[in-house]
Amino acid sequence: MSFGKVPEGITTRAEYDTCLGKLRFQDGLPDEATVQKVYDDLDRSRAKHAFLDMIPMASMEAMRAGFAAIGCDACHKACLYGNLMDSRSLWLTGNTEAVYVGAMLDLQRDGPTVIEVPAGAGPGLVNDAYFRYVGDMGKPGPDKGAGGKYLVLPPGYDAEVPGGFYVFRTPSYTNWVILRGFLQDGSPEPAAKMWTSGLKIYPLSSSSSPPSMEFLDMSGKEMNTIHSNDFGFFKEVNAVIQREPAEFLDPELRGTLSAIGIRKGCPFQPDERMKALLEEGVALGNATARALCFAPRDKSAKFYGEGSEWQTPWVGGDYQWLVDQGVGGRNQDARTRFFYLATGNTPAMVLKMVGVGSQYVLAFRDEKHEYMDGGKCYSLTLPPNVPCKDFWSLVLYDAQHRSMLQTPQLVPGRNSVRHPDMKTNTDGSMTVWFAPEAPVGKESNWLQTTPGKTWFVCLRLYGPLEPWFNQTWRPSEIRQETDRKRKAPP
Structure with a gap:
């Protein structure tokens, strides 16, 4: 009997070197060690993707729990x-x-x-x-x-x-x-x-x-609305799945959760093997979310283009994170990035509305493309005539919990209506300083940082005007002031 030649491309080799180690097959059949490796990888991978996909849901559950905790x-x-x-x-x-x-x-x-x-x-x-x-x-x-x-x-x-x-x-x-x-x-x-x-x-x-x-x-007063970054994340997600209608999520998202043991009407009781893989999946997911936030590879995150460290939180400019009005599907990385950093979802935040609404940009690194060090002194200059009908503000945030930076200053922000004592430069611009102690003579324009803590900053414009949108006005990059004299600590 004559048989046709089997194309090499549709067959499985006897051995592969992979990130999981060696995977071995006997005429296409995986050996026991390979089976265990790929199932562990599948469960770990699903846990990681569940973390990335469910950040919005876990964040809302943390918000609900935070509200309930204060009454x-x-x-x-x-x-x-x-x-x-x-x-x-x-x-x-x-x-x-x-x-x-x-x-x-x-x-x-x-x-x-x-x-x-x-x-x-x-x-x-x-x-x-x-x-x-x-x-x-x-x-x-x-x-x-x-x-x-x-x-x-x-x-x-x-x-x-x-x-x-x-x-x-x-x-x-x-x-x-x-x-x-x-x-x-x-x-x-x-x-x-x-x-x-x-x-x-x-x-x-x-x-x-x-x-x-x-x-x-x-x-x-103290209040916590931040979701977990450990195994508790899955408990938060499970609580929502048990509370809400099944149709609340589409079948694909529900399927990922079901595969790791989170299913409506069923107890979430992972065994020791599965719990260890879930914990590893959270660690990988958290690392991925932080890379997406603080070191995005998507060039469209750069608000002023390559070379600037000012970034938009709304990659893609769509509140549903749809690519080409949905033709290209959903930009899941952009959605993960936004909800790891922020709350509140509305098209009003992404639409161009001259003179109304608000616009935000974030900076995680200085002009040398290095993360900001809470033990050093930095400056940021806003050119004259900040293009906003209402007011502008700067607020510092802790990179760990993405909430306001906690210092003895308590209010880590400056804005143009709340702080009329801020000084302008001779050309009408304004420089704001970030350091553990105020630079000499700059106390009114100073925001406190903490040695050993990284931080990032958000610039908000309320009632943004056309020069903001056409970028004829833009803030300076954040500059490290290595030789700036500081006020002696008390």
Whole structure:
């Protein structure tokens, strides 16, 4: 009998040298050692990808748990930063100039929920349990800052929808409401009063007699909203999977979790082998997320192009991280990067809106492309006429937890309305200094750092103007001042 020749390219060799070591086959059949190696690698790889894919979900679960830990465990109980946030609160890249007010919705418990937003509200949004965009409120929302009533409907809601509301539909039971009010003449008091006198959140079923709002002012207090970077990450993810409808995630994402033992209606009880691989997967995932954040290989992360260290948090400029309007799929690395650094997802943050909204850029390295060292002195110069209708700000962050840098200064930021004592240079520019002690004569323009701690900085422009978008105005790179004399410590 005659047989055709088998092409070499479709056969399996007897042995391969790989990153897993030698893989051996007997006429295409893997030996026992190879089987064990590839299954360990498969489970480890799925754990790593689960970490990268589920950062948004774990981050929202940490936010929910953080709110519950301070007593914000019902929709009418709101977390308020009436005198602004400082570094005692751990929030991913929270800022020092917004009067935040936030609440968590539980639509499984409460059903359709009403949010009454007062007139004058700044940017506000609702995000679901995977940090996906549900809707905008306040200035970027349909009320355009005039105030209005919003109704958030739970998954699968098919009853009649009452009139008189801006209606949001969400795929999850847990939803985060966050609103921002801005400083007026440098004071947070008007915005805080706006929230306490005008914001109302309550179940639609209690409309005739809604519960009174309770505001827990967290200014100057400790709060943690940061997800885990160890095995606890998978516990956070499992808690969400058990709470939310199965359809909340698409089958591919659910499949990755199911493969590592996280499945709705089933206990998450990995054996010792699987737990060790999950822990290794988290370590690899965390390392990957940090590389994506602090050393991105995507050239489009560079806001001013190659050579500059100013970076955009919104790689691709799309709030869904879709490539070519979805033709190229989803940029998963860009999504991972954003949610490892930040919270809050809305198209309003990426759209070009001259004179309204806000724009952000981040710097993780100095002009020599080296990470910033908290024991050294650096400077940053903002050219004259910063192109913003409202104000600009600079805030320092800790590279470990991506929250405000914790120093005795407590508020690691400077902005153009809160700090009118900052000095300008003779040409109208302004230089800000970063060092453990203030350089002599630069105290009003100084932000404190800590020896032994790395840090990064975010520049925000509120009401950005055309020179920002066309880049005819741009900040300097961050420069290390090796010979700058510092003020002697007390």
